[in-house]
Amino acid sequence: MLSEHVNLDNWDMHTTSVLVRPPSAPATADASLVEARDLTRIWGKGDAAQIGVSGVDLDIRSGELVAVIGPSGSGKSTLGALIAGIDKPTSGSLVVNGTRIDRMKTDRLAAWRGGNVGIVFQDFHLLPTLTAVENVELALDLGTDIGRRQRHKIALTALDQVGLAGHAKKLPAQMSGGEQQRVGIARATVTRASLIVADEPTGALDQANGHAVFELLAGLARMGTTVIFITHDLSLAGAADRIVSMIDGRVESVTEQGAAS
Amino acid sequence: MKSMLRQFRRAPGRILASVFALALAVGAIGVLAIPTVSGATLRQAAGGQGLADIVVDTTSLDQSQLALINEIDNVAVAEGQATVAVRLSDGFLTRLVGLDFDTQTMDIVQLTDGRLPGAVDEVVTSKSLGAIGDHLVADGSSYEIVGHGGTLWWSDSDVLYAQLDTVTALTEDGGTNRLVITAVDDGIDDLRAIGDEVRLVLQPRGDTYTTFPTYLPDGSTPIDQDIEQVSTLIGLLGIVAGLVALVLLASTTNTLITERTREVAVMRALGGRSRPLRRRLRRISFGITGMALVIGLPLGVLISNFIARMVLEEFVGITPDFAIDWRVIAGSAIGVLLGARLVAARAARGVTKLPLAEALRDREGAPFGNRWTHRLATRIPTGGLFSRIATRQSVHRPARTLAVVIQISAAVGAAFLIPSLANSVNEFNSATHEPWAWESTTQARDAGLPFSASVVAESADAESGIYVEGELEEWQIDLYGLEPDTEMFDPMLTSGRWISPESREAVLSAGFAKRNDLQVGDTLMIELASGEFEYHLVGLANDFSRTAYLDRTDLAADLGEPGMVNTVWSMRDHLDITLPAATRTSTAADLDADDNAGRAAIVTIFSAIGVIVAGVAALAVLSSMTVSLFERRHELAAMQALGASRRRLRGLLIRELLPLGAIGVLGGIILGALGTRGIIMSFEASNAVDIGVVDALGSVPLIAAGTFAALVLLALATVRSAARRPVAVTLRGAA
Numbered sequence: 001m002l003s004e005h006v007n008l009d010n011w012d013m014h015t016t017s018v019l020v021r022p023p024s025a026p027a028t029a030d031a032s033l034v035e036a037r038d039l040t041r042i043w044g045k046g047d048a049a050q051i052g053v054s055g056v057d058l059d060i061r062s063g064e065l066v067a068v069i070g071p072s073g074s075g076k077s078t079l080g081a082l083i084a085g086i087d088k089p090t091s092g093s094l095v096v097n098g099t100r101i102d103r104m105k106t107d108r109l110a111a112w113r114g115g116n117v118g119i120v121f122q123d124f125h126l127l128p129t130l131t132a133v134e135n136v137e138l139a140l141d142l143g144t145d146i147g148r149r150q151r152h153k154i155a156l157t158a159l160d161q162v163g164l165a166g167h168a169k170k171l172p173a174q175m176s177g178g179e180q181q182r183v184g185i186a187r188a189t190v191t192r193a194s195l196i197v198a199d200e201p202t203g204a205l206d207q208a209n210g211h212a213v214f215e216l217l218a219g220l221a222r223m224g225t226t227v228i229f230i231t232h233d234l235s236l237a238g239a240a241d242r243i244v245s246m247i248d249g250r251v252e253s254v255t256e257q258g259a260a261s
Numbered sequence: 262m263k264s265m266l267r268q269f270r271r272a273p274g275r276i277l278a279s280v281f282a283l284a285l286a287v288g289a290i291g292v293l294a295i296p297t298v299s300g301a302t303l304r305q306a307a308g309g310q311g312l313a314d315i316v317v318d319t320t321s322l323d324q325s326q327l328a329l330i331n332e333i334d335n336v337a338v339a340e341g342q343a344t345v346a347v348r349l350s351d352g353f354l355t356r357l358v359g360l361d362f363d364t365q366t367m368d369i370v371q372l373t374d375g376r377l378p379g380a381v382d383e384v385v386t387s388k389s390l391g392a393i394g395d396h397l398v399a400d401g402s403s404y405e406i407v408g409h410g411g412t413l414w415w416s417d418s419d420v421l422y423a424q425l426d427t428v429t430a431l432t433e434d435g436g437t438n439r440l441v442i443t444a445v446d447d448g449i450d451d452l453r454a455i456g457d458e459v460r461l462v463l464q465p466r467g468d469t470y471t472t473f474p475t476y477l478p479d480g481s482t483p484i485d486q487d488i489e490q491v492s493t494l495i496g497l498l499g500i501v502a503g504l505v506a507l508v509l510l511a512s513t514t515n516t517l518i519t520e521r522t523r524e525v526a527v528m529r530a531l532g533g534r535s536r537p538l539r540r541r542l543r544r545i546s547f548g549i550t551g552m553a554l555v556i557g558l559p560l561g562v563l564i565s566n567f568i569a570r571m572v573l574e575e576f577v578g579i580t581p582d583f584a585i586d587w588r589v590i591a592g593s594a595i596g597v598l599l600g601a602r603l604v605a606a607r608a609a610r611g612v613t614k615l616p617l618a619e620a621l622r623d624r625e626g627a628p629f630g631n632r633w634t635h636r637l638a639t640r641i642p643t644g645g646l647f648s649r650i651a652t653r654q655s656v657h658r659p660a661r662t663l664a665v666v667i668q669i670s671a672a673v674g675a676a677f678l679i680p681s682l683a684n685s686v687n688e689f690n691s692a693t694h695e696p697w698a699w700e701s702t703t704q705a706r707d708a709g710l711p712f713s714a715s716v717v718a719e720s721a722d723a724e725s726g727i728y729v730e731g732e733l734e735e736w737q738i739d740l741y742g743l744e745p746d747t748e749m750f751d752p753m754l755t756s757g758r759w760i761s762p763e764s765r766e767a768v769l770s771a772g773f774a775k776r777n778d779l780q781v782g783d784t785l786m787i788e789l790a791s792g793e794f795e796y797h798l799v800g801l802a803n804d805f806s807r808t809a810y811l812d813r814t815d816l817a818a819d820l821g822e823p824g825m826v827n828t829v830w831s832m833r834d835h836l837d838i839t840l841p842a843a844t845r846t847s848t849a850a851d852l853d854a855d856d857n858a859g860r861a862a863i864v865t866i867f868s869a870i871g872v873i874v875a876g877v878a879a880l881a882v883l884s885s886m887t888v889s890l891f892e893r894r895h896e897l898a899a900m901q902a903l904g905a906s907r908r909r910l911r912g913l914l915i916r917e918l919l920p921l922g923a924i925g926v927l928g929g930i931i932l933g934a935l936g937t938r939g940i941i942m943s944f945e946a947s948n949a950v951d952i953g954v955v956d957a958l959g960s961v962p963l964i965a966a967g968t969f970a971a972l973v974l975l976a977l978a979t980v981r982s983a984a985r986r987p988v989a990v991t992l993r994g995a996a
Contacts (some may be wrong), residue, residue, distance in 0.1 A: 043990075086989040087987045087990065107908070110901055113903070114903060119903075121992065123992075125992060126629060128654075129629045137646060142900070142904040142905050142909065171629060171635070171638070173630035173631060
């Protein structure tokens with residue numbers, strides 16, 4: 001079982017001596033980490049126009065675990081991509097961690113992403129030619145100024161924290177889907193970004209692996225990291241602090257649920 | 262068609278790059294058609310003008326001698342013409358060519374405008390000498406230009422065509438002094454037999470040939486050999502371009518088919534049979550090839566005609582008609598289609614034979630880590646993370662890596678070959694002039710030996726001698742008749758000794774002797790205009806040409822004009838004495854300039870082909886990179902999502918490309934050096950001379966810098982194109 005290998009008790013990155021950079025924003029309760037106003041993303045023009053999200057107003061507080069749910073094509077992945085800074089809105093404003101990112105130039109946005117947001121993909125998107133530890137190191141290389149040796153140590157620690165200490169030198173092709181996703185989570189969290197956007201991170205995994213991955217993300221939220229969790233799985237969404245329900249590119253409802261499990 | 266359009270919409274950039282690169286390569290193969298295109302023009306010109314099989318200058322002949330020659334066995338027609346050197350009032354030295362316009366069957370003047378001469382003071386000439394109606398004054402006589410035109414034989418010089426009587430009036434004894442013959446059987450042995458017979462016919466009246474006869478066997482033209490050699494070498498470069506294109510076709514086809522692994526697996530899972538699926542996959546490759554042929558074949562026809570035009574205008578002075586070599590068109594089409602079929606069949610077999618479960622899982626082609634080379638690459642420390650990605654990418658796709666290296670090598674090879682050829686030819690030209698101690702040479706314009714050897718008795722810095730053509734071991738050679746104590750030539754002997762007076766001795770070019778297995782002490786049978794004569798080889802000269810140095814007295818006697826000469830060499834750039842015949846003075850610098858002009862023409866032609874090869878290779882590299890970028894778009898997008906700026910991505914691609922560029926440059930230099938040697942050896946073999954190779958090592962830094970700059974630009978363009986699409990959109994495409 002995957003959960004047997006995941007050491008959530010050790011998931012305290014603030015006490016990890018090799019980490020030198022503090023979180024980029026204080027995890028103050030009620031402070032909005034994400035402020036989206038009239039956020040719209042449309043592809044194409046005229047009759048061929050395809051709406052991703054339309055007129056979304058949303059605030060997400062620091063340290064929240066937010067689940068975004070909705071049917072296929074409802075715009076939840078688009079919303080996640082916009083908040084993660086890997087897509088740009090057609091109109092509206094988007095402030096994340098105090099920075100307005102909707103008008104940022106490509107390279108500035110890339111630099112911002114490297115230091116402020118961790119992304120977990122459904123398809124993992126590990127670099128196939130890098131080993132597990134190198135994939136994690138890559139995030140540090142791109143998002144921080146930490147030296148090579150230090151990076152390696154931090155990456156190994158991050159892998160240990162997701163229960164993959166023994167898989168550090170394996171290539172993605174030599175790992176299972178669950179293992180690859182855990183490398184993806186280690187990669188997303190290793191820079192201690194204040195925001196994690198996970199787009200259906202359990203979608204390609206079986207139930208056990210899916211729950212273990214969710215537990216990792218929920219643990220991060222408990223420690224003050226804001227986690228936006230896009231999912232179809234209502235049982236996982238039920239464990240979030242808030243549920244944002246989307247339909248046809250709009251926010252249908254936002255449900256407060258109390259503390260995450 | 263609908264299916265092809267769908268494929269095109271799926272990857273327009275990659276398909277277009279492949280199509281154009283392949284089309285350019287097919288076009289480059291078209292240069293193999295140059296000999297045919299040139300030949301067609303020459304044959305047409307020869308047919309229309311009645312090109313002779315034997316052409317030779319003679320002493321003055323009358324009608325009765327021509328009648329006897331016409332009776333020689335195998336002679337179809339023998340005609341007399343007349344030529345004399347004349348100087349125009351502006352100092353231009355040219356020739357009056359007398360033809361019997363009413364009865365002639367050979368060297369028929371092709372008029373571009375105007376009419377043929379109808380009076381003794383009328384001429385036809387080229388447009389560069391004047392307009393119709395203008396008058397030219399030649400050696401004091403005035404001639405009116407009544408037409409513009411010329412013949413193939415005199416196409417490289419501006420001569421005046423006049424009535425036969427006009428010119429015979431100016432020749433010695435008033436007869437014809439040029440003999441043209443067509444034979445019934447025109448094999449080389451048949452023609453030589455006629456040549457020997459004619460000598461015998463002329464002998465009783467003391468007449469003889471004054472130049473070495475030109476034999477044009479089997480319908481050939483005077484410049485066939487030159488054109489064929491240049492064209493064949495250009496064709497070799499065309500083949501290189503074709504091979505680069507096939508590598509490109511292989512890599513593109515392979516990718517286009519392999520990336521459909523999962524799609525095909527789904528079809529197989531739904532019950533699709535392998536054979537029809539393979540056929541569908543092969544159609545992709547045929548589609549690309551078909552489109553490339555549609556563009557490439559007409560392009561090839563244009564290229565071959567363009568180069569043939571350059572060659573013929575440069576070497577012959579005639580502008581060819583448009584011609585098509587269907588064999589080359591069919592050959593290149595079949596070759597490229599066959600190549601596409603083989604590559605596509607192999608790739609399609611690979612895709613349809615993959616275990617179904619594995620194929621259904623596959624998203625990005627073969628995963629990294631399944632081969633020992635992949636595992637080895639992960640264990641070898643190769644610098645930082647980006648360097649490791651770069652190295653492992655090259656190991657991950659060995660076929661692509663090899664293709665890029667080959668393509669870069671081909672471009673660099675072509676770029677290195679051109680200056681190396683130019684350097685070698687340059688050095689060869691200098692080497693052939695090395696024995697010349699003289700500053701100017703003054704030569705009689707008419708055949709024969711028109712002035713006495715003592716003509717220079719008054720001049721302290723001039724020597725008289727003979728320069729004629731002859732034949733040795735079936736090679737046409739230059740023959741110099743010199744005073745044995747000459748100061749005008751430094752023979753640069755590599756073995757043996759210099760000639761002694763009147764001892765029938767010869768010194769021969771060392772390279773020519775080596776290629777004909779001739780050694781000091783051998784007896785040489787040298788054929789002159791007047792017949793075959795024996796000389797003893799006493800020394801070898803390091804002069805890089807096909808030359809025999811003989812004693813002036815011996816040579817004049819053999820030519821039937823003892824004590825006479827046709828050339829004066831001087832240590833000054835002009836001659837301070839007047840010679841009793843029409844002459845032309847050329848300085849060493851003039852001859853250098855002529856050589857340079859000839860070399861520039863050859864280098865221009867090779868450069869044009871080199872640019873095509875380099876262009877094909879550059880397009881091929883671009884296409885390979887486009888394919889590579891497409892394959893790795895999700896990977897690059899993932900890196901962008903993690904915070905990689907465009908600068909970092911450019912760095913990654915440059916790290917990947919530069920080592921391949923370095924290997925490609927090295928391989929290309931070796932390829933270019935080997936190619937240069939191959940071409941030079943071919944020239945050496947076909948001319949029986951030493952040429953030698955001088956590699957253009959000075960161009961290597963420039964070529965390397967150019968290659969690396971091009972690769973960096975390629976990386977810039979690639980990343981620019983990749984970064985244009987939002988990361989999320991690219992990543993979503995992977996799901």
